[in-house]
Amino acid sequence: MKKVMLSALLLSLPLLGYAQERFPSPEAAASAFAAAVAGKNETQLTALLGDDWRQFLPPEGADPEAVARFNRDWREGHRIVQKDNTAHLNVGREDWQLPVPMVKEAGGWRFDMAAAGNEILTRTIGRNELSILQAMHAYVDAQQDYYLQNHRWAHRIISSEGQKDGLYWPTKAGDAPSPLGPNFSPAAPDEGYHGYHFRIISDNDGHGAALLAWPMHYGETGVMSFMVNQDDRIYQADLGKETESKVQAITRFAPDAQWQVAE
Secondary structure (H helix, E strand, O other), rough: OOOOOOOOOOOOOOOOOOOOEEEOHHHHHHHHHHHHOOOOOOHHHHHHHHOOOOOOOOOOOOHHHHHHHHHHHHHHOOOOOOOOEEEEEEEOOOOOEEOOOOOOOEEEEEEHHHHHHHHHHHHHHHHHHHHHHHHHHHHHHHHHHHHHOOOOOOOOOEOOOOOOOOOOOOOOOOOOOOOHHHOOOOHHHHHHHHOOOEEEEEOOOOOOOOOEEEEEEEEOOEEOOOEEEOOOEHHHOOOOOHHHHHHHHHOOOOOOOOOOOOO
């Protein structure tokens, strides 16, 4: 999965009227950016990216592991990919590309945060959807484990308090783990998992073994909706802007023509 250092997404980009620092070359701009990230220098990031950079790169919300990977990859190697008056920074052995381009203007090279919006959105959605595909497979494995132990399918993802009637329940040191890990247990009910909501639905035989997943915010956290049953075949469909209302009508695993095999 591609690494994404940017952890915030801005859909309605403001007109950016601040003065950003200019550089004689994209190489100089990239080096200044890497130094600011490595040093967690917010003052320098403001000079490089402008006053509104926190809407894209909030320090309190940035993934520390992603930042550490960027710093490591920068040290491993980096290069500039330039076409006319636009340049990109690629880092590391995997040649990962920073989604914020650099542009040449009369005063020199600067980072173009406004142009980064679509790329950040695309990467965010792609990362979330890949995570959901992995989560669907994990769900099937968990259901099979639950069935072996209880001779029935689980009808809940999170167990009732003090019970083991779902795929996940809290455990103490020395306890056997629940079939599903704690990642499916959000800190708050509305948080979801990688930008998605989940609901167990009946399979074709009327049992509660299938899973439906849909984006919390269509077009922002995801586009595709997914469903899977105990056979571990995942289907996907773009339900459009009415995704939220359409999924409420889905109670059974019965993919029609609009649902295609995802893998």
